[in-house]
Amino acid sequence: MRIGRVLRAGAVVAATGLILAGCGGGDGGAGGDEAQVAADACPGGGGKTVTIGTKYDQPGLGLKTPDGLDGFDVAVGCYIAKDIWGEDVNVKWREAPSEERENLIKNGDVDLVTATYTIDAERDKIVDFAGPYLMAHQDLMVRKDYNEIKTEADLKDSDLKLCSVTGSTSAQNVKQDFAPQANLVEYGGYSECMTGLQSGAVDAVTTDNSILAGFASDPRYQGMFKLLGFNLSDEPYGVGLKEGDTELRNKVNEAIKHMIEDGSWQEFFDAHLGESNFQADPPKITEK
Incomplete structure (x- = not known):
């Protein structure tokens, strides 16, 4: 409960x-x-x-x-x-x-x-x-059946489609520092990113793990997604x-x-x- x-x-x-x-x-x-x-x-x-x-x-x-x-x-x-x-x-x-x-x-x-x-x-x-x-720490969230990225090292050569929220630097930072081959797909907000992730239009959403966990725990999305458990930054x-x-x-x-x-x-x-x-x-x- x-x-x-x-x-x-x-x-x-x-x-x-x-x-x-x-x-x-x-x-x-x-x-x-x-x-x-x-x-x-x-x-x-x-x-x-x-x-x-x-x-x-x-x-x-x-x-x-x-x-x-x-x-x-x-x-x-x-x-x-x-x-x-x-x-x-x-x-x-x-x-x-x-x-x-x-x-x-x-x-x-x-x-x-x-x-x-x-x-x-x-x-x-x-x-x-x-x-x-x-x-909190920056992390990535993917669909539950997505297994192409398992470690931070896997990001280096990945061309995953990464949701980028207008006005946020989270996805750009991941592309710059961890996944230079990533393709950024821009949306207006994280709710739109979640829709894109659900439909397969993007492979991953990135921001603070606390925010991602909140979406993953939302009744609309429970059981659909998983956090990869990467600590890409510290966010106190x-x-x-x-x-x-x-x-x-x-x-x-x-x-x-x-x-x-x-x-x-x-x-x-x-x-x-x-x-x-x-x-x-x-x-x-x-x-x-």
Whole structure:
């Protein structure tokens, strides 16, 4: 049974499109376990209001559904809010596309960002990070019956058709560094890549293994695809926050430690990313 599958929207949906996360939960047909994990992870009440940015289009990590928001990043954000601001904190959600994350933080539109947000030197000049709370790596996903690529060495001479998402450098990096003979096939987003992979128009999709695992765990695709288990890069996911807010960064780091120590991190990971070949251990805090 998948627990904590969906964190339902609460009683208020603001005109700005922010979702107030309440204490209900479930996946439309599962039993009380799902609701309980959602309630434990995502509080709602009469306390302080905190706005968190996340992705709305990444299964397993941050996905907006008719029932609310679903995913590992969502559960992590909810846990952190509850740990810092208490049981009755109100969590409002705002969509945080990759290109908008720094602006949302700088402009004060969000308090925190949990949105597959890789810690790197250039971003760290603009915003602060806590964490990381997940260490991802670039990988490739292929159809379950595809066996032409088994090791990283096999990539060198392969002319595989590799999905390239407009605006992303993941596929270009693989072609440049690992698979110079690859043929890049460009699509507008990873959902389109998944359709292309399903139909055979492309042989592989590449991005962070956490994102690939989310798609592989999606009910629409379960059993169709596999991750190859390559660690082509390190992608430490941090919690983004305003530059210079050392006090908040330290509190978020403590919340992440609590989440790991009490077993919630593993519970969230298993529920949202566990139905694929993706494996990860809780990371060490580096942003202090």
